[in-house]
Amino acid sequence: xxxxxxxxxxxxxxxxxxxxxxxxxxxxxxxxxxxxxxxxxxxxxxxxxxxxxxxxxxxxxxxxxxxxxxxxxxxxxxxxxxxxxxxxxxxxxxxxxxxxxxxxxxxxxxxxxxxxxxxxxxxxxxxxxxxxxxxxxxxxxxxxxxxxxxxxxxxxxxxxxxxxxxxxxxxxxxxxxxxxxxxxxxxxxxxxxxxxxxxxxxxxxxxxxxxxxxxxxxxxxxxxxxxxxxxxxxxxxxxxxxxxxxxxxxxxxxxxxxxxxxxxxxxxxx
DNA sequence: GCCGGATGGTAAG
DNA sequence: TTACCCTCCGGCG
Numbered sequence: 001x002x003x004x005x006x007x008x009x010x011x012x013x014x015x016x017x018x019x020x021x022x023x024x025x026x027x028x029x030x031x032x033x034x035x036x037x038x039x040x041x042x043x044x045x046x047x048x049x050x051x052x053x054x055x056x057x058x059x060x061x062x063x064x065x066x067x068x069x070x071x072x073x074x075x076x077x078x079x080x081x082x083x084x085x086x087x088x089x090x091x092x093x094x095x096x097x098x099x100x101x102x103x104x105x106x107x108x109x110x111x112x113x114x115x116x117x118x119x120x121x122x123x124x125x126x127x128x129x130x131x132x133x134x135x136x137x138x139x140x141x142x143x144x145x146x147x148x149x150x151x152x153x154x155x156x157x158x159x160x161x162x163x164x165x166x167x168x169x170x171x172x173x174x175x176x177x178x179x180x181x182x183x184x185x186x187x188x189x190x191x192x193x194x195x196x197x198x199x200x201x202x203x204x205x206x207x208x209x210x211x212x213x214x215x216x217x218x219x220x221x222x223x224x225x226x227x228x229x230x231x232x233x234x235x236x237x238x239x240x241x242x243x244x245x246x247x248x249x250x251x252x253x254x255x256x257x258x259x260x261x262x263x264x265x266x267x268x269x270x
Numbered sequence: 271g272c273c274g275g276a277t278g279g280t281a282a283g
Numbered sequence: 284t285t286a287c288c289c290t291c292c293g294g295c296g
Binding site for chain 2 (some may be wrong): 002003005006052068070071072105158165166167168212258259
């Protein structure tokens, strides 16, 4: 389930449980054997998330770069770690905790300085420190308006905003009442501000809860986000053909930026 | 048991 | 635009 809230959650968890300690690194699957050998026994200094990218700094020159992609996962094992499955690309372990990485799009070691090439192109990340300031919001607005594309496509472009995926783009556009096919350059200041503020709020909630819940709890009869049932967590994502939770209009679905997007034609007028 | 899609991204045609 | 990579899981027979 990898959008930005997932990487930031992992960065926190791994920083807390593995940081400051000597790590046992291995590649049970065998596809990262050399990298794991270079990290084995190193002390983990810090873990940081930049959009969907994770960077692990050690007391060694190389930096571990992980991108989960669509299907990558980190499984956490508290206490004695079980024997790793054959699909585990990388296990990072200390006494009492192990993190098993499967199916990542990227798992590589970067030479000193190479992290810049990963981080520099990224747009502002709504979950990074400083995201609440005016500078980050203005940077988002600048990058969004610079491009002559539909706002639905723009939100998936990691050089415009980092960490947004297919769920949050659909949900945030619904929450702001903006049709995904609106040209990004046609949005007014209030709409751009709404997008940024809503991205920050929703990704933060996802980070806190560990799952994506964008519905206002009272609208589905729940008392808090944490209590919203799994099948009522979102307004429009993957709900094409079903009635809008707000107004009952049939939710539309089509393709935008090579991915399926959904929107309510009434709540999100063109 | 097989097929296809999924919260992602790139590279080739 | 299409193909492809990575892994798992649900739907369908």
